[in-house]
Amino acid sequence: MASKASRWASNDDEDDAAAAAKIKKEKEEKKKRLKAEKARQQLQLEAERQAAQQPQAQQPQSQDDDRDRPMKRRRLSPEQPNPPTPAATSSDSSKLLRFESGAFGRSRDVEEYDKLNDIEEGAYGFVARARHVSSGRIVALKRLKLDAKARGGLPVTGLREIQILKDCRHRNVVQLREVVTSRLENIFLVLEFVEHDLKSILEDMPEPFLASEIKTLLLQLASGVAYLHDHWILHRDLKTSNLLLNNRGQLKIADFGMARYVGDPPPQLTQLVVTLWYRAPELLLGASRYGQAIDMWSVGCIFGELLTREPLLQGKNEVDELSKIFALCGIPTDESWPGFRRLPNAKGLRLPPKTGGGGGGGGSQIRAKFPLLTAAGVELLGGLLALDPEKRPTAKQVLEHEYFKQDPRPKQEAMFPTFPSKAGQEKRRRRNDTPNAPVRGQQVKELGAVDFSGIFAGREAEERGGGFSLRMV
């Protein structure tokens, strides 16, 4: 239809054709979004169907209560294909059903849990360790912050967090057991308790992780992210404080306060997502259409942080973050990132002139910054931190990467070192120095005219001086 000349065609054929193409594209996008939504509903239905098929195994109240009895529990959904981690433990209780899926009964009361200690007050929630009174089971209770603007109601982020966690079932995604309420109209997520978060561990460990341990952590992270992306979920706030690690070496992605379902191509979305230090350059440059690659950028930042125990790109503000990104990953060019100039915030950028051949003064510094990383590791990290989102590997591609096949091989999870649990005792240290995810409703910053032309000043001297030279790749 769109290609056929309209009976009402005016002289302005070009405009008409453009308008028709736009309508067609919008229709296609809508179709794809509906498809994604259908896939999500399918997943939920599937889970409910499976649950209904095995009613004899369902002991809703007693599941928590009878820990000593031989357990007969049903699996909710088929295990997702996991990466070839050598230590996939078969006795993983995180796959077990904890609440009646699909049935909207009366929520249980938070009074059924005894608070043991605060774990941490985060940006949107408040997390405490608690014991289920009748079963003795230890859980984490996350109180959702209510929204003053929504007249004390649950913000949409809280609803999404519940919806998404309820749908997810994967060994590398934290498990939601149930949602409970209090008489004061607070809403709590009852989550499996996980002893550590990666950020606290990295801050406190005297020695960095071994290469084999980093590989296991990264594989688990990629496996969880692949599961989310496979189910049309963008996490949009991947960072070390949102990655939990238990004493059996299992990593769990947590904090779905920024997450949401999307289609392909994704709808227009807010750019105000992802904590600044883990935020992809396309978001900083104002892209409102973005996809899974923003999570992969964060995975790259986490990879770098696992290697050095320091957040990789600690910008003080959006402009500083971009400048740190360009200094590490190279300045964007029309070859390295075709079309980046069309992004809203890219128009006013003044970038340093390209110098020399092979990337010259504006090339990637990743190899120089990580001299101990193998060539395959540099290739993977460089890929995840590609400025052009199209060039970043998907989570599934990460799982297949050569880096994990080379020695040292990923360490078995069961062989992981254990760490003293801070969450189990006193409150975890407050991390005032770490930025939080942006708050909904905050104004998107326009970068305006920004001059980056000086960011490589001094690099030439650095390259020449000190009796060594940096390899620019």
Ligand SMILES: Nc1ncnc2c1ncn2[C@@H]1O[C@H](COP(=O)(O)OP(=O)(O)O)[C@@H](O)[C@H]1O
């Ligand atoms: N299931 C859990 N078990 C143990 N600790 C947790 C759990 N979930 C969260 N935490 C701790 O609480 C912190 C804040 O939780 P998070 O879900 O990230 O909330 P926020 O949205 O406030 O950032 C995390 O960084 C982690 O240290």
Ligand SMILES: [Mg+2]
């Ligand atoms: Mg968090």
